[in-house]
Amino acid sequence: MIIAGCGPTGAMLAAELRLHDVRVLVLEKDTEPVSFVRIVGLHIRSLELMAMRGLLERILERGRQRPAGGFFAAINKPAPEDLDSAHAYLVGIPQPVIVHLLEEHATALGAQIRRGCAVTDFEQDDDGVTVVLADGEQLRTRYLVGCDGGRSTIRKLLGVGFPGEPSRSETLMGEMEVGAPQEEIAAKVAEISETHERFWLRPAGVGVYSVVVPAEGVSDRAKPPTLDDFRQRLRAVAGTDFGVHSPRWLSRFGDATRLAERYRVGRVLLAGDAAHIHPPIGGQGLNLGVQDAFNLGWKLAAQVRGWAPVTLLDTYQAERHPVAEDVLDNTRAQMALLSTDPGAQAVRRLLTELMDFDEVNRHLIEKITAIGVRYDFGAGPDLLGRRLRDIDLKQGHLYGLLRRGRGLLLDRTERLTVDGWSDRVDHLADRSAALDVPCVLLRPDGHVAWIGDDQQDLDDHLSRWFGEPAN
Ligand SMILES: Cc1cc2nc3c(=O)[nH]c(=O)nc-3n(C[C@H](O)[C@H](O)[C@H](O)COP(=O)(O)OP(=O)(O)OC[C@H]3O[C@@H](n4cnc5c(N)ncnc54)[C@H](O)[C@@H]3O)c2cc1C
Numbered sequence: 165m166i167i168a169g170c171g172p173t174g175a176m177l178a179a180e181l182r183l184h185d186v187r188v189l190v191l192e193k194d195t196e197p198v199s200f201v202r203i204v205g206l207h208i209r210s211l212e213l214m215a216m217r218g219l220l221e222r223i224l225e226r227g228r229q230r231p232a233g234g235f236f237a238a239i240n241k242p243a244p245e246d247l248d249s250a251h252a253y254l255v256g257i258p259q260p261v262i263v264h265l266l267e268e269h270a271t272a273l274g275a276q277i278r279r280g281c282a283v284t285d286f287e288q289d290d291d292g293v294t295v296v297l298a299d300g301e302q303l304r305t306r307y308l309v310g311c312d313g314g315r316s317t318i319r320k321l322l323g324v325g326f327p328g329e330p331s332r333s334e335t336l337m338g339e340m341e342v343g344a345p346q347e348e349i350a351a352k353v354a355e356i357s358e359t360h361e362r363f364w365l366r367p368a369g370v371g372v373y374s375v376v377v378p379a380e381g382v383s384d385r386a387k388p389p390t391l392d393d394f395r396q397r398l399r400a401v402a403g404t405d406f407g408v409h410s411p412r413w414l415s416r417f418g419d420a421t422r423l424a425e426r427y428r429v430g431r432v433l434l435a436g437d438a439a440h441i442h443p444p445i446g447g448q449g450l451n452l453g454v455q456d457a458f459n460l461g462w463k464l465a466a467q468v469r470g471w472a473p474v475t476l477l478d479t480y481q482a483e484r485h486p487v488a489e490d491v492l493d494n495t496r497a498q499m500a501l502l503s504t505d506p507g508a509q510a511v512r513r514l515l516t517e518l519m520d521f522d523e524v525n526r527h528l529i530e531k532i533t534a535i536g537v538r539y540d541f542g543a544g545p546d547l548l549g550r551r552l553r554d555i556d557l558k559q560g561h562l563y564g565l566l567r568r569g570r571g572l573l574l575d576r577t578e579r580l581t582v583d584g585w586s587d588r589v590d591h592l593a594d595r596s597a598a599l600d601v602p603c604v605l606l607r608p609d610g611h612v613a614w615i616g617d618d619q620q621d622l623d624d625h626l627s628r629w630f631g632e633p634a635n
Pocket residue numbers: 168169170171172173174191192193194202203204205206259281282283284311312313314316317318337415416417435436437438444446447448449450451452453
């Protein structure tokens with residue numbers, strides 16, 4: 165298996181494939197790991213995935229825990245207290261740290277990562293894909309996954325359409341210290357926000373402010389912005405640069421919003437930013453990519469190991485494309501809510517009021533954090549297709565028991581079996597499990613694939629997700 169691109173998506177996918185002993189080579193065009201620093205937010209569902217793979221402690225050691233709420237269009241409402249997760253918070257962490265942790269995890273599991281190797285071309289046939297590198301070297305693989313970012317070479321070579329809206333405005337975003345007194349900042353920000361979109365200075369930790377300002381006039385898109393660019397733009401917009409200094413990280417982004425028409429063409433697939441791009445409002449891009457990888461990994465592994473039911477690989481697009489569509493839409497809505505247009509401001513005030521209703525607030529937070537995702541597995545109880553939260557079992561935490569990336573039957577009847585699939589699916593009998601259904605079958609990504617108590621029905625669903633039983 166070859167993965168093009170060792171960003172967060174590629175590194176996560178490599179690790180997931182290695183859990184199933186699939187040989188993995190990650191080709192990364194950059195010779196060195198990314199040196200720029202951008203602090204990103206890991207939302208609840210991503211933290212849950214990290215917990216399911218034993219990475220959460222390391223993430224928590226290196227990141228900063230923050231409340232889960234206040235992310236939808238930066239509307240400052242606290243999250244409901246009883247969100248359905250054992251990890252109901254956000255972790256702010258530099259993106260290179262996440263990539264490093266995932267890379268370390270993938271290599272510890274046996275993935276090979278080759279840097280300085282840009283994929284420039286490929287050709288696929290019935291049996292595999294021939295991948296061509298910039299220096300002309302050719303490599304053969306059964307599947308190729310493009311995790312090569314928003315300007316994906318793989319997507320372009322596949323000829324897959326990337327419809328959506330082009331970037332119309334550029335924004336500077338960063339975290340830095342500020343010399344001006346807090347009251348002066350608050351007054352100025354309130355005044356400027358009336359007339360300027362995409363402008364804020366907001367506390368982001370002791371003495372540190374998150375700064376967002378339109379990038380107009382800061383020319384070279386190819387170069388990372390400097391503190392002087394921020395000073396210049398702040399002076400142009402606010403008449404003062406607020407004495408900004410000591411930047412933690414500086415970045416810029418456009419508002420292009422696009423979604424790949426297809427996630428798979430034959431033996432070549434797309435994941436992460438290669439499949440979808442959108443502005444970072446709400447902080448969902450990296451989360452979405454890592455979750456794509458988590459969805460795809462076990463399915464691709466099943467295909468390579470030979471036990472995948474015929475339609476399993478197609479479920480990747482069927483499940484993840486609608487999730488990305490929804491993220492793109494909520495991002496469009498959030499961008500519209502940042503507009504200074506009086507109509508948009510009125511809608512923002514109205515939504516701010518509506519968020520006082522618990523269900524509205526909860527709905528938006530479940531969207532942004534991805535704990536509200538429900539895949540369409542057909543008719544059934546509401547839990548079917550959703551991820552199960554981490555619960556305590558007599559054998560330990562559920563998520564700890566999913567670490568090997570296998571399926572799991574959580575059986576409160578203590579009389580069902582997974583015989584025939586025990587090489588792919590674990591069986592946990594626990595009459596006291598905190599579930600309000602008799603049994604659930606979990607896929608390796610923690611989503612509920614079946615609910616019930618009938619062995620024949622269970623066997624049918626084991627076949628549906630895990631293929632034919634072993635003899
Ligand atoms: C200012 C800003 C703030 C953000 N904040 C958040 C946030 O809070 N939360 C969040 O979830 N997301 C956030 N994002 C988005 C997030 O950074 C991206 O969604 C994420 O990096 C996507 O990961 P990826 O692995 O899919 O792609 P990338 O990170 O783009 O990785 C792609 C990799 O592929 C390599 N590559 C490219 N072409 C080739 C090739 N031909 N051959 C081999 N290798 C290749 C690249 O060198 C790169 O290493 C933010 C983005 C910006 C700009």
